Amino acid sequence: MSAPAFAVVGHPNKGKSSIVSTLASDDSVAISPEPGTTTRCRRFPMTVDGEELYALVDTPGFQRARRALDWMRRHETTADRHPEVVRQFVEAHRGEGVFAEECELLRPIVEGAGILYVVDGSVPFGEEYEPEMEILRWTGQPSMALINPIGPADWIGPWKAALGQYFKVVRVFDAVMAEFEKRIELLRAFGELREEWREPLERAARGLRHHRERQRRLAARAIAAGLAGMLELRVEEKLTSQGGQGALRPEIEARFQDRLRSLEQRSRDEVEALYSHRRIERRESALTLLDEDLFAEKTWLVFGLGRSELIASGALGGAATGAVVDAHLGGMLLLVGTLVGAGVGAALGWWTADRLVKVRVLDVPLGGKKLVAGPTRNRSFPHVVFNRARYHHFLVARRNHALRGELALVEHPDQVLPPLARGRRSELERWFERLRKDSREPGTVEGLAGTIAAIFSEDEGEASSLPAARTAGAAQASGSGR
C-alpha cells in the first residue's frame, strides 16, 4: 500500500501554503499576501529513514470552480459516477490554460489523496465557496476542513456551520501559532479519515516526537559548546616598545567582544538550522561584557615558554644537578643538594625570563610583553549568555515555518520564559564552574548540554500552557479579511 497523501486545497490566498509550511517545517514554501503565489503542486513527503509515511501536497487555489462544476454537471449521470466525472474533467482539461489550476489541484485527489480544505476563519463565509466544496465532495475522497484564522476577526461559527454540510471533520488550526503538540494532534486526526491511514500516521507522529527531542538535544549541545568557547576565549597582542598597553586596551577589548558575539551568533545559526529555519532575520541586542577587568600583562618568549614554564624548567634542571651531587655523596646531605639545586634553578629561570625578553637575535626579539584579554571570570557571564540562548531557543523552537519576518529578541526573557525548575540553576552553576576551571575537561560540555536539554524540555512542556506570543513585526501569511 502506498503512503497516504493529503492535498491541501482551497480558495486562493486562504493559507494553504502556510499550513503546508507549518506541517512540513519548511520555510522554503512561498507565502505571500498576494494571491496566486502557488501555481503548481508541490509535494512534501514525510519520511522516516527514507520510508515515506505520508505526503502533503500544496496546490494552487481554485480559480474557475463554478465553470468546472458546470462542466461536471453537464457530464453527470448518477451520484456513484461523480468521482469518475471529476477524473474525466481532469483528463479532458489537462494541459489546457482555462482549467490549469483546477486540473493541477484535483490531480493528486483523483490519484487517491485525502483532502484538506483550507478556509480563512477571519473572513465571512461566502457563496463562492460552495462550488469548490461541491467539486471536492464529488471526488469521493476522505476529507477534512481546516479553518485557519489569518486575521483577528472571528467568523469561525458561520464557517463551521457551512463546512459541516460538506466535510465530516472540521477543525480550527492556526498555521502560524499552532504549537508542536497541536500539529501532532492534527496529524493523528488525518489518520482518522481512513482506517488504513491510521498506522502510518501514528508512526509519523512518533517519528516527529523523536525528531523534536533530537533537535532539542543537538540545540543544547550547540549552545553548550558555544558557551565553553566563550568561557575560554582569550585575545592577546604583543606589546611593542613604542606603545604602552593603554592604547591597545580598547582595541583588544573590541576584538574580544567581536569574537564573543561571533561565537554567540554561530550558535544561534546552528540552533535555527537544526529547527530548519534558514531564513530568519534576527533582531537582538548585542552581547556586552559585564563589568570586569579582563586584562593581564604576560611575558612571551620565542621558544614558547612563558615565565612560569621557564621557572619550572630551571627548577627541574637544578634539582637534577643537585640529585647528582647527592648521589655522589651517598645521600649524606639528605637530598639538600636536590632541594638547593631546584631553588637555584628556579631563581635562574625567573632571572633569565626578564633578561631574555630584552635579547635580540638578528634584530628579532627573543621575547617581550603581551597584553592578554580574557578569559572572562565574571560569575554572571555564563548565566547571561545562557539566558539569551535559552530565550532564542524558546522562540525558535516554537516558531512555525509559516511565520515570516524577523525574529525579535528584544523583550526581557524573564517575562516570556517559564521560571527555571528548582535545582536547575544550581546544576547550571556547577557546570559553569567546571567550565571556568577547565572547559576542555572531558564530559563537561556534554554534561552541560544534558542539563540544557532538560531545561529546554521543561520549557516546551510549560510553554504549551503559556499564551502564544507572536513575534513583533512578524508578517502574517496572508492578507487580512473582513
Add this chain to the structure above:
Amino acid sequence: MLADLIDLVVQIHRDGGQPDVAVHRRDRALLASLRPHTSEPRALLAAWLDALRRTEADLPGRALRALYRLQILLLVVLGLAAGGGAAAAVFRYDGSQPVNVVQVLAVFVGAQLLLLLPLGLVLLPRRLTRLVPGMIAVQESLAWLSPGQLIRLLARSLPEKIRQPLTRAAQAGSLQSRELARVRKWAILFPAQAFAIAFNLGALAACLSLLTFSDLAFAWSTTLEPDPERVHRLTGILSSSFAGLVPAAVPSLDLIRDTLYYRQTGVSPLSDPSRFGEWWPFLVASMITYGLLPRLILLALAGGQLRRSLRSAFAEMPGVSVVLDRLTCELVSTQATSPELGARASAAGPALASAASAPPAPGELTLVNWSGLEVPDESFSRQCEAAWNRKVLGVRHAGGRSSIAADEEAIAALAASPESAGIALLVKAWEPPVMELLDFVGELRRSAGPRRLIIVAPVAVQDAGRLASPAPADLAHWEKRIRDLRDPALTVRGWPGGGAP
C-alpha cells in the same frame, strides 16, 4: 581500537563540515546495512566505522595501526641490538683486566634507574601536573625524547592519500582534545617500554652467553675512596629485593674485599682467582630487578592505560555523542524534495486608468453584485447613489451561486444598457480576484464595447449591510490584478474615498 579511534577522529572532523541531514542519511543507510546490530555504543561505533571504511577508502586508522605495530617491532629489534651491544662492550674481557662491576651497575642499573626519573614525571597525572606551573610543558618536552616518537618519522612514509585526512584534522585542531592527549601519552610510552625491555633482554642474553661460553672475571674499581664496607652496604641495599629469592646473589664482604682492583697493581695476590667469577649472580639479578622488571611493570601499566584511555576517548571524544545520536535516531524528513516554482509572473501594465485618462464620467451606472454581497438590492442602489452621486439604473447579480447561464444573461443585459451608462462591479474586497471574475470582465468588455467604462469596486461590508471602504492592502491587490488586464476603460475604485466614478 587504535585504528577505530583515529578513523573516528578523522571522520568526525570530516562530518563537521557537512549538513546534518546529509550525514544523518548516510549513517542511517550504513546502519541499515549492518542489521542485526547492537545498541552498545562502542560496538555500534566500531560497526559504523567498519561500514564507512568500505565507502571512504582513505580512512587512515588501519594504516597507522600497522605503522604503530611496525614501530614496536623496530624498537624491539633496535633494543635487542642495543642491549646486546652494550652488554658486549661492558662485559668485554680479554684476560688483561677484569670486568668492572661498577661499570656494569652504572650502565645496567644506575642509568636505567636514572631514566625512570623523567619517565616518572611524564607519568604524573594531569591533576597533579596542573598544580605545578610549567610542568605540562616539561612533560610534553620529555615525551618528545621518547623512542615512541619514532612513529612520526615512519608516518612520513605513508602515502599522501592517507596522510592528508590526518593533516587536515590536525590543522583544524581535532587532534588537540584532552582525550586524545591521554591516548597519545600512553601510545608513546608503550613502545618506549617495549624498547627498554628488549634492551634489557638483549643485555641479559649477551651477558649470559658470555658467562656460558667464556670465563669472565669481575672486580670492582673506582677512583673514589674504595671502602669495601661501604660498597658492601650498597650491594646489600641493591640485593635486598632479591636476597630472599636468590641468596647466592648477595655478594659477601669477603668477595668485595678480595675483588678490589687497582689498574696499576691489579688485584690482591692473595685472592683466589675463582672468586672473580662470583659476582655474576648479583649482576644478573640486579639487571633483572632494576632493569628488566620495572620496564615489564611499566609495559603492563602503559598497555593497560593505553587500552583504558582508548576506551574512554572512544566514548568521550567530542562529537561522538552526535555520531551516536545520528546512528540511534531515525532520520525524519518532512520537507519538499523539489524547489518551489516561481509564482505567476505579473505583467507590468500601464498605469491604472485615472479619472483624467478615463472616458468622461457618465451620469448613470448599472451595478453588478458579484458573488452575493449580502446587501439588499434597494440598499445597494441607495448606498451607491449616495456615495458616488450618480443615478443607478439597476442591479444585476453574477458570480457566486449564480449559474454560468445567469452570468451570460447579465452580460447581455449590461451590454444592452445605454452606452453612456457605466458598469460598476462591486466585489468583496477581502476575497482575492479570481479568474472567474476576470473572465466575466473580459466577456463584458467584448459585449459592451471597448469604450464602455467598467469599474471594479472592492468594498467591505459592515453590520446591517452597510458598505465600507476596503483595507488598503486588499485594494492594492485588486488594483494590481486589474491593471494587469491593460484595459484603459477599466478602472478600480475604492469606497468611498476613491472619488466619484
